[in-house]
Amino acid sequence: MLYKKSLKELADYLGGTIRGDGTCMVNGLAPLEAAGPDKVTFLANPKYAAKVAETGAGAVLMAPGAESYGRNVIEVANPYLAFAKLLNLFYVQPHAPRGVMPESSFGTNVVFGSDVSVYPGAIIGDNVSIGDRCVLYPGAVVYNGVTIGNDTVIHANAVIRERCRIGSNCVIQPGAVIGSDGFGYAPDGQGYFPIPQIGIVVLEDDVEIGANTCIDRAALEVTLIRRGTKLDNLVQIAHNCQIGQDCMIVSQVGISGSTKIGNHVTLAGQVGVAGHLTIGDNVLVGAQSGVPSSLAANAGYSGYPAMPHKEWLKAMAVVPRLPEMRKTVSALEKRIAELEALLKK
Amino acid sequence: MLYKKSLKELADYLGGTIRGDGTCMVNGLAPLEAAGPDKVTFLANPKYAAKVAETGAGAVLMAPGAESYGRNVIEVANPYLAFAKLLNLFYVQPHAPRGVMPESSFGTNVVFGSDVSVYPGAIIGDNVSIGDRCVLYPGAVVYNGVTIGNDTVIHANAVIRERCRIGSNCVIQPGAVIGSDGFGYAPDGQGYFPIPQIGIVVLEDDVEIGANTCIDRAALEVTLIRRGTKLDNLVQIAHNCQIGQDCMIVSQVGISGSTKIGNHVTLAGQVGVAGHLTIGDNVLVGAQSGVPSSLAANAGYSGYPAMPHKEWLKAMAVVPRLPEMRKTVSALEKRIAELEALLKK
């Protein structure tokens, strides 16, 4: 699996610049502490700059001008991105297409693109379209009327329900559910009458969905995840939500129905967002926060109810001191009462 | 898929009353803003009453006496419920039974009711009973000894473990797990000895279970979800819990072992409830709250530890002001000390 490349070749591939010996041969990547002379490592966080002096790596990916401590260096504007690209180069083999394998199943009027792989146990309904080079792992289930773009990977036991549309270059991790019925019921005086959820889910291109994450279909129209957005594991997206481009939705976040989220938004782990809200572009919400009302763009928020992040940090710093503060206030009350008594004498 | 109905026919179907032209023909439903002359819309929230003046809908479902702005109206006591019923009428096709399809699998002593659909990739164990008109989608797994009532739908890759009993007219969304082993271990001085979980889960009629939701089997007896209760996605119900009738358990709620929940209880998203508690009828718990002790019936609670909802709102309003309050208290201390010094001179 390992093959060798010269630093020169890697620099050319990355559009970077060599400092040191471009003929040095390497065969893979490793962290600063663990890398040997046949490995490339990277320095992305200046905090770890001193570790470069001690690394045994054959070369270090770093930003222009960073201290090399005599190591071979490939200078690149974004060392972390360069590292990711080399990981792909060294370790990720292109998926060799397997075709539609015998123990899978598909219905009528299914269109397969070229070079697909449909593994045993994958089940596809009727009137489905699957793009070029798609991979459906075992137990992936695609209901009737679904369309899937090119180069999309659907892992084992993920489910795409009826009529949902999945873009190109998407990755659906195992067990994810796209298009489950939204949680909509009309109280009928006694119990709850289920409101038919007749809409769909649309994932645009380059969307990635984590393991066992759930995205509910819209009641009437579309639950939409825009281009480039990534959802981590065990996330809940309720019906009629719209999530913008290039968002990062971290594990165990829950977003209630009909909420609209802008572009480049990050919701950290276990955040909850109420329904029918608007979250502006470039918002960052800290872990475990609760968002009961809309949030203006270009700011960070935390806590419950979510407030500007710095305000919340200050408030949280007081919480452990509340019992002491309460005692102080009681003591002050007594002292004032004494002073008042003294003065009124 | 669209067929036409007169307003008169719809009013008769709903038990409603026409104001305006009962011969007007419509073919579906749409929101107030989007509806054209061949669509019915609805007004449920008085907040949107003014939108009726501008809707292009052929008719509006509304409560008796609401302002019609000259639109055709079907008066009904519960416009939202009427809307849900018409969605069913116009858009939901009865499931055409497919029978037990060839690429599914079932064990010995399996009893199928009439008009079932068992899709390719659905797997059924031994000694299972499946009622009339049930649908098992691909990858649904039913272990040995399970019984399922009539008209129940089990979506793709949902799992019903051994001996659990599912009622009639239930819906299990994709990936849900019914009857996983409860999280019970006896410390043995070093590690943990697993306590066999030999009980079951019982879902009564009209229960709906969200995608990737988990309901653990009881240690000895029954984990019970009563008639009409709806669970959203990614909910956790631990072993031995009992949930009453017509409850709404919203996404990502977790309920610990042996807790009993009354009827008509609503737990909003991401709520956590500790074990061995009793939650009274008609309780409403706000999103992300933590419930460490039992809650009396007929009230709303929020926060951690859950307190009456209004109290909690007031307390939360103070939180962002805590740093300022702390400074004030410090300043008061100094001012009092000065006064005391002055008076003791």
Next chain:
Amino acid sequence: MLYKKSLKELADYLGGTIRGDGTCMVNGLAPLEAAGPDKVTFLANPKYAAKVAETGAGAVLMAPGAESYGRNVIEVANPYLAFAKLLNLFYVQPHAPRGVMPESSFGTNVVFGSDVSVYPGAIIGDNVSIGDRCVLYPGAVVYNGVTIGNDTVIHANAVIRERCRIGSNCVIQPGAVIGSDGFGYAPDGQGYFPIPQIGIVVLEDDVEIGANTCIDRAALEVTLIRRGTKLDNLVQIAHNCQIGQDCMIVSQVGISGSTKIGNHVTLAGQVGVAGHLTIGDNVLVGAQSGVPSSLAANAGYSGYPAMPHKEWLKAMAVVPRLPEMRKTVSALEKRIAELEALLKK
């Protein structure tokens, strides 16, 4: 399924001591309140000691010296553990091996140990090794290059992704995902470039994984769950985490990337732990807490940010009184201003 044992036989099996009639025959176990004369019950919590007087059980498992109220007793050091062992003895039938059943599927170079059971719909990739007496339920998916020890049970629709290593005597509940891609992306100035996740997950022996729980594979090396640790349902373990031995990770906990957790740690339900932290041995974190920084060993923590449990309880007790306290502080300000005015006259 029920067979009879004398109390003498049970005492010998447990290494316990009879008080009362060792010839008494029983056929199973039941709770204190429900047990009849043919059942054994147990007293583990001294709180329930008085119930022994009223139980109808044929015998009670209890600690040496506890009051028997004239009941037959089997004295054991750990009655709860003894109860768990008898549950196994009476109710858990050894799994009769079924072999590799016809409607399952496996790839090339798969090695099966003796007495395995591979159910219909289980799918196994290439180059997989499965130990003796393992059970793979329907829809379990094992990707290429996985190794599984002896006596491990993989329930329906669980997924083990490529090259992960599962120990012996593990239990994977339905729908769990082992080895999903970690949530790692390099910002490229516009969107996010996926960082290949080329590491694996290792579960040591005696690990149990709850339903729909997700454990991400490491970016480069290993996400590790050590011997004896139990994870409940819907837990999220991010890439590169290391969890020690004999930990209890309760439902809906989320642990961010690269965090190291010691031995004998308990994280209660819905706890969130940030990334790159170290949690010491024997730590207990209370339900719903948020852990933004490392925690020292041998202590209990709660709240957000997690603080010593007792401190947090005291702080929480003040929260409902904050509005009142705020009013008091305002009133004090006025009274002081009056006193100051008086004195400066």
